[in-house]
Amino acid sequence: MNLRQVSLAAVAIALACSGASVAHAQAAAQTGARVEVHNLKPAKESDKVAAGYVAPRLAIGQPDLSGVWSNASNTRMTRPAKFKALVLNDADAEEARKNDPSNIRQATDDNQKTDDGLLDGKDLAAGRGYNSFWIDPGSNLANVKGTWRTSWIVDPPSGQVPFTEAGRKLASAGRGGYLSRGTGYDNPEERAAGERCIVGFGGTGGPPMMNVLYNNNYQIMQAKDHVVIVVEMNHDARIIPLNAKHRPAALNPYLGDSIGWWEGDTLVVETININPMGGGQVQLTPKGKVIEKFTRYSDTQVLYEFEIHDRELYSQVWKGEVGLNRVNDNVYEYACHEGNYGLHGILEGGRAADRSGRSIQEKGDRDEG
Template sequence: MIKRAIPIALMFLSGALAAQSYEPPRTASGKPNLQGFWTNASLTTMQRSANYEEIGLVIPDDRLPEFTNDHHQNVRQATDDNQVQGELPDGSDLARGRGYNAFWVDPGSQFGRVRGQSRTSWITYPEDGRIPFSQQGNDLRSAAYARRGNDGPEGRSLGERCIIGFGSTGGPPMNNVLYNNMYQFVQTDDYLMILVEMVHDTRIIPINGQHRPDVLEPWLGDSVGYWDGDTLVVETVNLHPQQSPRNAAPLSAKGKIIERFTRYSDDQILYEFEVSDPVYYTEDWRGEMTFNTTDTRPYEYACHEGNYGLTGILAGARRLELEPASD
């Protein structure tokens, strides 16, 4: 354990020194300017895949081309999900039926680089890169998923209902998914607004504000921010109860999430997060990712326009109810 802790400590120290030597652009009031269009599209995921257990958090530079070329998302793009040109897909398979196949997804083609290193997971602690769910936390999550069904729209996922984004893109913590990984930051002295491309979520974070009464449990939680030197720190509590068990970081009324936004370079924001909750987890866990500048602009995510998927799911369930039960 000591042998692993020393290089990890040196890694974060070197990253901190690099950030300290960078002079960020500043607003008229002298605060680091976080504004702009950013993306966290990446092959790196929140939790570490078993494929990378042997190498841990940081991908060695000499193995990076191998892992990048062999990653299943890049293979999908290179082969177009093994589509045969000129052959009409029969729809029997979701991918071959042109559902969420390679044509429609845009997860990124490179592993995320944080503090100059390619990472296998955004989670940095625990060292195995996995969320340390407690038994109670797993039971709460299982109970939430068990309530899903087709009796009405309330039984479907929040993303299918166009309420908040899929995969915790709005956070906290803000996670990357298969597509729509763009964000727009708008900053004033009193607020940071984060527009999320996926399902057009918007976080409006007061700076030096106060948390609202606990009875209020908004989508994406109750967030307030403050400046710690050149880093904007955001504390979030009271996630909406329907969002909480399905979030990337589920949270009970006893939990909180701390996010830290630091301009690391002209092209990157270093985004750190720490999750604390004695109900869902056996210990606190933390991670970090980067938001990278992009010249691309997000399209409007008009989720409800043409949202025939939800109608089709419920209509299909009603049709099945009319069929006689099989023996």
Template sequence: MKRAAFYLATALCAAPLALAAVPLEAAAQPKAAAYKAPRTAFGQPDLGGFWSNSTLTPMLRPAKYGDRLVHTEAEVKAMEQAVVEEVEEGNKPTDPNAPAEAPRTTGNVRPEFAAAGGDVGGYNRGWLDPGHSVMRVRGEPRTSLLTTPNGQVPPRKAGAAQPAGFGRTGGGGGMGSFDNPENRSLGERCIIGFGRNAGPPMFSNGFYNNNYQIVQSPTAVTILVEMNHDARIIRLNDKHRTDGVRPYFGDSIGWWEGDTLVVETTHIPQRQAFMGSWENLKVTERFTRVAKDRLHYAFTVEDPTLWDKPWGGEYEMSPLNGTIYEYACHEGNYALEGILAGARHQEKEQAAAARTAPAKGDGKGAKASD
């Protein structure tokens, strides 16, 4: 099991009256196909098993592709070959006696990987499993997971407040962030994963552990997320909670529309905001088994206070060649102790410097008046 060491230093009403999923822009619903998903012992379409969403395709489309949703085959070949070369280079032996050097950002080393390996306690490419292929949806190699026209998050409504920051793991910088453990990010504290693996919506994190296990019962569906020991419990044929509590991953309720599991999530906590939205955020996800080895995933994001209309994206999960084991996060990791101790040391130095600095207006060091 891989350790996230450097990130310290790294279930909805089935009745017809239930709210239905909002159609996605561009392409989010799988086309009708001859494939028929197998059934569980209690008659549901069988989504169970181990799945992965590792991919080279980013959530947001790189600007150079503009409004183009689909890669050319030449682009796919080049991107996937680059990963082969990246792994080969990363697997070359290194001299244990060589002096420390700055993180490399040349050759076949991605900047984010170079930073991970160059930080104290970081590690090399051999420990990473970000994905080795471009995401294909209905056979199309995609330039982004978002299906908005330009592959970007839509502009916010006029007058909507700009978010202080995006992301779901919260904290990790700014005033007071080194005062106590509770001020550090949720991902850093191993409370939830450092990416958006669990969601909603669910994305791979670009580094490792992008795997899932889906377990079904007549009354609930559970998604076990490898990163990091998170479990989303989706209550079937139920209603949203009314007590105002906002649990991690929000309040998810689901129902079946044919072979598709529709999941609606609200009550998402502020620390798990998505693109600055949380209080009025609603995420609708659709899981459809479209082949023996493909699980189509589509999502719609809604917040009428921030965006003029819903938006979203899609991808297809593939089977995991294996199972999910315990996620070991911070056993034996003393980085947090060092972070907080270092901050206290800096505060002492600053206090000492303030005591010895000449007070303003005391005349010391000033030139004599003429």
């Protein structure tokens, strides 16, 4: 199936989804809108829904997960060393917000300093590709089930990825080590998929679906036999058949082969055969899998849980919890610039090096997005 056929299939399923909008996603960074973090009622760790909350249901009988949601926040996969616990109280969470580097950058970048709103360009002299006007990572730690979280990982309690020696070796090679081929300058296929604007960089499409600098929005649409998750960056559509069988192992899409089913009011999704060139934050061997769970926690949040299973790379099954917060906006097209001009410039630089007889040694991460 070619890309056009895949796109048409996604549109057809989306149109069939009950109560779904067919509008595409737009980044908060593009609109200037900010995702609200609601102070939800604190819950016990075992709670999957807020106290007394009953999820609305669609006409087809399923709990309603539909709509636009965001995981934008200053929380990331692993816990920074400065935090000793998974959960912070309100005062400590506010202190973390004030001292977060991205928030400081928002307040001090040159786009905040000029009376007429015009940039003076001083930020870019330091070598940054973007100033803070173009990013929207979120302004608070994640609020998951009413508690401020310092990491998405909840198990192991350390908030760190439990690598085996093989897993640590793969991770230490860096994203550039396993997402690219050759020198990185000879042809487009040597560049990472995120950089080529095929999938979102940083694992936005997952699984698991992680937050990055911007474009952290997701639109969920439901039908009787399918769930579709439209990932804002890079406009990927995860088409998840319900109560189905996995496809042959020879098929390994960028975001993997996903099937789903309902366990009570929780949507469970199992994904295998994830293509490593998809650029997710979690590496897996061909025997690995990801389990995701979606539960409507309240009117303003979907609890998104994930489990990583891979005995070769990880010493245990490890788990995370993410809060997907309601966004009262549409999601529009994500248009990727790097795949147009940036990629051409990289390859042209390689040809210039060839003409001059200089060798090129790639350094750093090739999947900057």
